[in-house]
Structure formats: C-alpha cells, structure tokens
Amino acid sequence: MGQAINLTAQSANEGPTARKSGAMPAAGADGALRDQLHRPLRDMRISVTDRCNFRCVYCMPKEVFGRDFQFRERSELLTFEEIERVARAGISLGVRKLRLTGGEPLLRRGIEELVARLAALRTPEGESLDIALTTNGSALPVKAEALAKAGLGRITISLDSLQEERFQAINDVRFPVSRVLEAIDAAAAAGLGPVKINTVLKRGVNDDEILDLAGHFRGTGHTLRFIEYMDVGSSNGWVLDEVVPSAEVVERISAVYPLEPLPPAHPGEVAQRWRYVDGAGEIGAISSVTNPFCGACTRARISAEGRLFTCLFATEGTDLRELLRGGASDAELQGALAGTWRARKDRYSEKRAELTAHPGDPAGAGRRIEMSYIGG
Numbered sequence: 602m603g604q605a606i607n608l609t610a611q612s613a614n615e616g617p618t619a620r621k622s623g624a625m626p627a628a629g630a631d632g633a634l635r636d637q638l639h640r641p642l643r644d645m646r647i648s649v650t651d652r653c654n655f656r657c658v659y660c661m662p663k664e665v666f667g668r669d670f671q672f673r674e675r676s677e678l679l680t681f682e683e684i685e686r687v688a689r690a691g692i693s694l695g696v697r698k699l700r701l702t703g704g705e706p707l708l709r710r711g712i713e714e715l716v717a718r719l720a721a722l723r724t725p726e727g728e729s730l731d732i733a734l735t736t737n738g739s740a741l742p743v744k745a746e747a748l749a750k751a752g753l754g755r756i757t758i759s760l761d762s763l764q765e766e767r768f769q770a771i772n773d774v775r776f777p778v779s780r781v782l783e784a785i786d787a788a789a790a791a792g793l794g795p796v797k798i799n800t801v802l803k804r805g806v807n808d809d810e811i812l813d814l815a816g817h818f819r820g821t822g823h824t825l826r827f828i829e830y831m832d833v834g835s836s837n838g839w840v841l842d843e844v845v846p847s848a849e850v851v852e853r854i855s856a857v858y859p860l861e862p863l864p865p866a867h868p869g870e871v872a873q874r875w876r877y878v879d880g881a882g883e884i885g886a887i888s889s890v891t892n893p894f895c896g897a898c899t900r901a902r903i904s905a906e907g908r909l910f911t912c913l914f915a916t917e918g919t920d921l922r923e924l925l926r927g928g929a930s931d932a933e934l935q936g937a938l939a940g941t942w943r944a945r946k947d948r949y950s951e952k953r954a955e956l957t958a959h960p961g962d963p964a965g966a967g968r969r970i971e972m973s974y975i976g977g
C-alpha cells in the first residue's frame with residue numbers, strides 16, 4: 602500500500618478557524634490528511650468518462666455539447682489500472698468512499714471490471730471501501746446485476762421530473778421517465794437499494810412537481826433528494842432567481858407530509874436529512890447555494906483524463922496522468938495527492954455570495970469546470 606506519508610506536519614498550525622468551524626478534530630487523530638481548513642480527505646469522486654447519452658439542459662446543453670463537440674479520446678482516459686493506482690494512493694491518505702461518475706459512467710465499457718477492482722481494495726485497517734455510483738439509469742436495467750455482483754454497494758439515479766413531456770425536454774434526448782423508474786426497480790432487485798434519487802430543482806421548470814415526486818417515492822424505501830440548482834461550469838446560464846431554496850422545499854412537503862430533521866448519517870454528509878413523521882421514509886436536501894457545506898467538504902474529484910480537482914467549482918486541477926504515465930512510484934503519486942490536498946482551501950459555495958461581482962457570473966474569474974466533465 603506504498604510508503605507512509607508524514608500526515609502530522611499540518612497539526613502544528615491548526616488555528617481557531619478549525620475550532621470555530623467545529624468541523625474537524627486535530628490532524629492525524631484519525632490518520633487522515635488535512636487541508637488548510639482542517640478537512641480530511643475522505644471521499645474520492647472518479648469520473649470515468651466525459652461522455653453522456655443525455656443532454657440535460659442544466660448540465661450538458663446541446664448548444665455547447667453538440668455533434669461537433671470534441672470529447673476525450675479513449676487513449677486520453679485513465680485506464681482501469683491507473684484509476685486503481687489513484688484510488689490506492691487516496692486510500693493510503695484517508696479515502697474511505699469512492700464514487701464513480703461521468704458524464705454517464707455506465708457508458709464506459711467494462712465498468713463492472715473497474716468496480717470489481719475497486720471493491721477488492723482494502724483500507725490499511727483491512728476494511729472494504731464504500732463504493733457508490735451516480736447514473737442517469739439508462740443502462741441500469743441491463744447492468745444492475747453485474748454491478749452488484751462486482752461489488753458495487755450503493756447507487757444514485759438522477760430523475761428531474763415524473764412528467765413524460767417535461768422529462769424528455771430536460772434530458773433533451775427524448776428518454777422516457779418509465780425507463781428511469783424501471784432502472785430504479787432493477788437496482789433494488791439487484792440488491793443495490795435503497796436507491797438515492799437526485800432531483801435538480803429549477804424554479805419555473807419542475808418546482809411544481811415537488812409534492813408529486815415526494816408522493817411517488819414515499820413508502821418505497823428509496824431516498825429522494827432535492828438538489829438546489831447550482832452555477833457549476835460556465836454553460837448553463839445559471840441565475841440565482843431560478844434556485845428553489847431547500848427550506849422552501851421542506852416547508853412545501855411538510856405542509857402535506859409532515860417532516861422532522863434527522864442527524865447526518867456520517868461527518869461531511871452532503872444532504873440534510875428529513876424523515877416523514879408517519880414513518881414513510883426520508884428525503885434529502887442538498888443546499889449548496891442557500892446553506893453551503895464547505896466547512897465539512899472532504900471530497901476530491903478525479904476527471905476522466907486524470908486531473909485532480911479539490912472543488913466542484915474549481916477552474917484548474919493537478920495532472921496525475923502525467924505522473925502515472927511518466928513512471929512515477931506509488932510514493933510520488935501519494936505525494937502529489939497529499940501536496941495538493943494539504944494546500945487546499947476551497948470553499949466556493951461559502952464565498953459565492955461574496956464573489957458575486959457581476960450578475961450571472963458569481964465567480965468573476967476563471968472558467969469553471971463543467972459538471973459533465975467532473976461528475977458532480
């Protein structure tokens with residue numbers, strides 16, 4: 602598992618800010634590497650392709666990702682062996698959860714083999730990793746069983762509307778709702794349940810379906826999560842007025858199906874959890890705009906061609922592929938990961954309000970990476 606890296610160097614400069622953020626204990630206490638805000642590296646989101654078979658208007662609009670769009674060649678993508686090496690390096694530094702994303706990860710040929718490779722990895726304590734995957738569900742009825750057999754633990758499926766016409770307009774490839782609902786059933790039948798269902802809410806587009814969606818998934822055992830529309834990338838024309846605050850979502854549901862708050866299932870959990878008072882399950886709300894969670898953000902992201910990003914709203918990343926294909930040792934790979942993480946001080950969502958210098962472009966500087974490229 603590679604040479605140990607001195608993780609404690611940082612603890613010396615643990616300041617009041619960490620205490621104030623109250624998020625993270627002293628560096629090294631749990632053996633995890635810490636960034637400038639004392640956040641450990643716990644989660645690694647690995648994009649395995651920049652391609653997708655949907656053209657969701659808030660993520661991969663056709664005007665930008667049209668027929669002539671240059672996607673990465675297969676030779677540019679990290680191989681499964683290279684992804685496994687990056688994952689190993691991450692595990693040695695504290696990563697305990699791997700999430701496979703895209704584009705659409707199920708488009709990557711042999712994805713089951715990658716899942717099996719990652720599922721075989723162990724932590725220094727000999728424990729298995731938490732392996733999850735986010736998908737639009739289009740290939741799931743065919744692949745669910747093989748993914749479960751390969752060792753996939755959990756799955757998240759995106760579904761932004763139950764209305765046929767509207768859903769097909771959002772994904773912009775005429776993909777029917779019924780096939781995503783079929784995918785959710787296939788995942789549950791393969792033992793990948795309870796499934797998390799992600800819905801991105803946009804005011805004036807699908808916020809009139811909040812109660813329909815809640816009503817549809819109540820009592821199914823699956824967890825519906827409403828995601829505040831975000832200014833990820835530079836191509837979705839994001840404006841603040843189109844964000845439906847999670848507080849409003851919870852209020853609208855609770856008025857019909859009373860809800861009560863639940864504590865986070867684990868430190869750094871992205872979604873705020875709510876349970877139906879009548880026991881019909883739970884929902885989640887991901888509030889990057891109105892209630893940012895940067896203080897507890899433990900996520901590193903690896904793009905399909907091997908760039909390490911320390912924030913969903915980053916503008917640049919660290920090239921790990923060059924190291925991987927340049928003969929770097931495991932220790933050098935660990936060093937690059939550790940060095941990048943240690944220097945990390947991202948908290949874009951917290952700064953968004955401060956950074957909103959010009960209407961429509963909160964960052965004011967640098968072209969942010971696209972959601973379809975880094976996989977959310």
Ligand code: SF4
Pocket residue numbers: 889894895896898899900911912913914947948949950951
């Ligand atoms: S904005 Fe960046 S730092 Fe904040 S929670 Fe999202 S990914 Fe983490």
